[in-house]
Amino acid sequence: MAKEHEVLEAVVRTGTGKGAARAARRQGFVPGIVYGDGKEPVALNLDYNKLLTRLRKGRFHSTLFTLKAEGMEETTVICRGVQRDVVKDLPTHVDFMRTHDNSRVKLFIHVNFENQDAAPGLKKGGTLTIVRPEVELEVLAGNIPDHITVDLTGLNINDVVHINDVKLPEGAKSALDRNFVIANIAPPSGLAAADEAADEAAAAAQAAASAPDAK
16 A cells, blocks of 8 residues: 655646746745656646645655645656745745656754763763764655654763764765764863873974974
């Protein structure tokens, strides 16, 4: 049985271009487009209030939708972009791509951190520095994870978490071909300052030792 997806309703827009888009906005719609899967792009209008409510709910870019519009075959889509007003930060246009459950798509997935109480570095006063609160993964469209989890158990001060240290969901892999940093445990500010001073002192001593004697 095919997996059911959240339904998103739209209206096929007959006109194209900036004039038609402006007219749609005056009528309470957000213009959009659906493309991909070897088919012609279709211009759409989406109800402004319903779209805004759904956007505020979250995970809009990582949710598969069943797109329904009169005069258009139902299709599974994923959002590939929402344009927003630069002043009001409200949606002005939305792009959808046709897809299937077995299609592979690249998405930004939220990172959860757990077991802070089991991290010696945090108990010693270290700070969890999150470099990437989201990571871009290549996943199956029909199996999009809600998040990935970083286990902080056993991590000490100056320990670093890379993407290769994280167990990814089945079928998922990093979209970047490098072992990038997700987070680290930074030393307490006082300890960091002391280490920096010690390093500077050591460097100065080494420079003095290697300098020629003054004549």
